[in-house]
Amino acid sequence: xxxxxxxxxxxxxAAERFRADFEAVREQVGRVIVxxxxxxxxxxxxxxxxxxxxxxxxxxxxxxxxxxxxxxALDLRFGRVQFTPDLMPADxxxxxxxxxxxxxxxxxxxxxxxxxGPLFAQIVLADEINxxxxxxxxxxxxxxxxxxxxVAGVTHELPRPFFVLATQNPVEQxxxxxxxxxxxxxxxxxxxxxxxxxxxxxxxxxxxxxxxxAELRSVLDAExxxxxxxxxxxxxxxxxxxxxxxxxVLATHPRVGGEGGSGGSGGSGSGGxxxxxxxxxxxxxxxxxxxxxTNQYVRMGASPRAAQALVLAAKCRAxxxxxxxxxxxxxxxxxxxxxRHRLILNFEAEAEGVTHDAIVENIVATLAVEG
Numbered sequence: 001x002x003x004x005x006x007x008x009x010x011x012x013x014a015a016e017r018f019r020a021d022f023e024a025v026r027e028q029v030g031r032v033i034v035x036x037x038x039x040x041x042x043x044x045x046x047x048x049x050x051x052x053x054x055x056x057x058x059x060x061x062x063x064x065x066x067x068x069x070x071x072x073a074l075d076l077r078f079g080r081v082q083f084t085p086d087l088m089p090a091d092x093x094x095x096x097x098x099x100x101x102x103x104x105x106x107x108x109x110x111x112x113x114x115x116x117g118p119l120f121a122q123i124v125l126a127d128e129i130n131x132x133x134x135x136x137x138x139x140x141x142x143x144x145x146x147x148x149x150x151v152a153g154v155t156h157e158l159p160r161p162f163f164v165l166a167t168q169n170p171v172e173q174x175x176x177x178x179x180x181x182x183x184x185x186x187x188x189x190x191x192x193x194x195x196x197x198x199x200x201x202x203x204x205x206x207x208x209x210x211x212x213x214a215e216l217r218s219v220l221d222a223e224x225x226x227x228x229x230x231x232x233x234x235x236x237x238x239x240x241x242x243x244x245x246x247x248x249v250l251a252t253h254p255r256v257g258g259e260g261g262s263g264g265s266g267g268s269g270s271g272g273x274x275x276x277x278x279x280x281x282x283x284x285x286x287x288x289x290x291x292x293x294t295n296q297y298v299r300m301g302a303s304p305r306a307a308q309a310l311v312l313a314a315k316c317r318a319x320x321x322x323x324x325x326x327x328x329x330x331x332x333x334x335x336x337x338x339x340r341h342r343l344i345l346n347f348e349a350e351a352e353g354v355t356h357d358a359i360v361e362n363i364v365a366t367l368a369v370e371g
Contacts, residue, residue: 006234015319018228022048022320024219028073031214033066034207035200042191042337043070043165045320049312050229051188052144052164054129054179054341063167063193067125070165074225075218077159079121083132089139093117093149094156114151119143122159122222126166130176137183140164144186161225181344188309189334190341235315236325244369245310245331251289251363252301252343293362297349302342309338332364339363 006014022044029040039055043066046053055063071078081092094117098110118124119140129137143149147158166187168179184190196204207214294301314330340356348354 011234014227014231015322017224018048018231018319019322021220021224021228025070025073028216028219029066029069031216032069032207033062034203035196036062036066036193039191039193040066042189045313045316045334046188047163048225048228049188049232049316050161050163051309051312052166052186054184054187054190055165055167055193056170056190057167057193058195059169061193061195064125064127066193067123067165067167069216071123071125072216073219074123075221076122076161076163076225077120078123078125079118080125080127081118082127083129083136085131085133087132087136089136090151091117092119092136093139093143093151094120096152114154114156116156117149119149120156120158122161123163123165126164128168129166130168130179132177134177134180137177137179141183141186144183159222161222161229184341185303185305187341189313189337191337192340232312232316232319235319237311237315238325240370241314241326241328241331242311244328244367245307245314247289248310248331248335248339248363248367249302249304249307251291251367252294252298252306252339252359253290254295254298254301255288255290289367291362291366293354293359297345297352297354298343298359299346300344302339306339306342310334313338328369335364336360 025047026040026044029044033040043053043055047070055066057063068078081087094115096112097115098112126140129140139149143158143162144164147160147162148155149158150156169176290298310331311326313334314326317330317333318324318326336357339360343356343359345354345356345359349359
């Protein structure tokens with residue numbers, strides 16, 4: 001049902017069901033996960049929008065537990081892939097195997113059948129995704145973007161909804177393969193999972209060392225989740241708010257020939273804005289909204305997928321908080337997880353310890369609402 005077909009009463013009822021289901025899932029997850037409110041909310045925003053999520057954090061802080069807990073709160077098919085350097089693409093997508101069956105004449109007949117891999121689930125945990133080789137990582141690209149996989153020239157549709165939650169360890173680099181930019185861009189959010197506080201660690205010990213396990217129940221099924229994902233896209237957004245999202249993305253693109261730093265000058269070894277423009281034909285006016293930090297430290301800015309993520313996440317956040325339209329504050333609230341993994345910094349940023357988050361926070365702090 002489209003927005004035009006809903007009566008005001010139907011729209012209010014749909015929004016109330018959305019908020020009730022969102023809070024029900026969050027409450028179930030909170031029975032197991034201590035703290036991490038921003039991380040849990042970010043994962044749920046991805047889920048209710050229909051995007052994929054990348055969780056990054058040191059080992060032992062509950063990334064995998066969060067995904068497994070979420071799968072228990074949802075009446076969805078769950079699949080897990082433990083990524084290792086020897087994992088092959090067929091191990092996750094599936095492969096064609098030979099089966100022997102009895103034919104009509106009683107003779108044994110061999111036929112080819114497709115055997116589905118763990119990707120054929122509705123919620124997929126890609127654990128330690130950066131431990132797989134680029135060849136295996138690339139097998140996820142089609143699945144994440146097209147919701148299908150192609151094996152032996154035949155395309156197989158994945159179930160709906162399809163949600164990938166990937167984890168990676170940012171500290172240990174031995175035997176890891178950094179995700180390529182094309183794959184990072186397909187993640188709706190990148191969430192940084194922090195360490196627990198003193199009080200939270202006490203609660204974790206109380207829950208995990210007493211032999212009492214929290215009881216969870218499934219509170220949301222596939223049909224209702226798909227309906228909620230459609231509802232998010234019906235949330236209103238004013239033209240000036242959408243334009244703010246557009247300018248926020250454009251502000252991540254360095255100005256050609258900008259002042260200050262190798263990022264703006266296109267100097268050798270830094271991959272500056274001028275060299276990027278020459279190689280990829282970027283419109284020089286794309287850097288019109290760039291901040292001085294962007295010009296100095298950013299090699300390449302965010303893609304149009306970033307604008308889509310900003311707007312959809314803002315709409316979902318507004319719906320969760322009971323507002324009829326997405327606002328500028330919603331965009332600011334989701335800017336970090338939507339943009340941090342879509343920026344490519346130059347050598348100068350690495351040398352001076354400037355982070356992706358620092359660039360995004362600077363854009364949020366300085367970008368005018370009206371532009």
